[in-house]
Amino acid sequence: MPGGRLTRQDRLLIADRLAAGHGYAEIARELDRPTSTISREVTRNGGRTGYRAEHAQLATGSRARRRRDSPAAESGPAIDAYGRDRAAVRQYAEHFAETMVETGLPRMASRVLSCLYTADAASLTAAELVRELAVSPASISKAVNYLESLELVRREPAPAQRHEHYLIAEDIWIQAWRTSARANANWAGTARKGAELFDPATPAGRRLERMSRFFQQLSDDMSGEGPDPEVAQDVAVILAALVHAARPLTSAQLATALDWPADRTTTALSTAKSYELFTDPLTVRTVAPDTYVVTVTRLTEAQRHALTG
Numbered sequence: 001m002p003g004g005r006l007t008r009q010d011r012l013l014i015a016d017r018l019a020a021g022h023g024y025a026e027i028a029r030e031l032d033r034p035t036s037t038i039s040r041e042v043t044r045n046g047g048r049t050g051y052r053a054e055h056a057q058l059a060t061g062s063r064a065r066r067r068r069d070s071p072a073a074e075s076g077p078a079i080d081a082y083g084r085d086r087a088a089v090r091q092y093a094e095h096f097a098e099t100m101v102e103t104g105l106p107r108m109a110s111r112v113l114s115c116l117y118t119a120d121a122a123s124l125t126a127a128e129l130v131r132e133l134a135v136s137p138a139s140i141s142k143a144v145n146y147l148e149s150l151e152l153v154r155r156e157p158a159p160a161q162r163h164e165h166y167l168i169a170e171d172i173w174i175q176a177w178r179t180s181a182r183a184n185a186n187w188a189g190t191a192r193k194g195a196e197l198f199d200p201a202t203p204a205g206r207r208l209e210r211m212s213r214f215f216q217q218l219s220d221d222m223s224g225e226g227p228d229p230e231v232a233q234d235v236a237v238i239l240a241a242l243v244h245a246a247r248p249l250t251s252a253q254l255a256t257a258l259d260w261p262a263d264r265t266t267t268a269l270s271t272a273k274s275y276e277l278f279t280d281p282l283t284v285r286t287v288a289p290d291t292y293v294v295t296v297t298r299l300t301e302a303q304r305h306a307l308t309g
Helices: 008-019 024-031 035-043 053-069 071-075 086-102 107-118 126-133 137-149 172-198 203-222 229-245 251-258 262-274 301-308
Strands: 153-157 164-168 282-288 291-296
Touching: 008 024, 008 035, 008 053, 024 035, 035 086, 086 107, 107 126, 107 137, 107 153, 107 164, 126 137, 126 164, 137 153, 172 203, 229 251, 229 262, 229 282, 229 291, 251 262, 262 282
Parallel strands: none
Antiparallel strands: 153 164, 282 291
């Protein structure tokens, strides 16, 4: 029945479709259920890679028995202190965690971060996280240690209490941004060492050298060392001008044609050359002193001949 409880056969179908790479929306349409129902079912039972139909069936029965036997099941309100639907809040927290999982964050770390982020309390203890997520203390400890290493969560001792409290860093998303910038810089450094080892003149060396420049550029941009938006716009104009001219031009000729100051033209040209991995398939080349032309990459000689012949 649409909207009813998932059956064992429903869960077997979900497991089969997940293994085949189907998305939540596809599975939901096949079962005539809301996509959120499938997302919630998979998230609370191991996620895309860990979902098992029989385990999910047993776990659902166990949760139902705990709710039935709990005193809160008889008198607990469905609305929290702020007038929000508890089920909707929990569903959102699960969806929030699943979104982080899809970006590469480990599942338990995602669930802990989601729980902390959606809690009205300023912080939560390990015991509160264990109770809220229904997992072991060891799982919480491992997830918090991982999040601490990324500087996304910190722990503080509670005054006059033995328990530590976990809370989200005030600048959590800035910290995440910085962590990504550092990771890109590490990729760039590793690829640069490989390029030096293999020699940039070899195919492997060229590949690693391009990879190094790509990740270094990403790291610089994320660290605030890349070009500002106005320079990026100027690069696009320079590329368009050289494409339109279809012939080599000096920086002075470009400055005159675009009615730009010389330093603005020079900055745009040098930026375009340093960002060629991002302007691909258009690349600014120097064909003579202070003379530039746009070339198109990605085409073989045979393809070029076929297009112009």
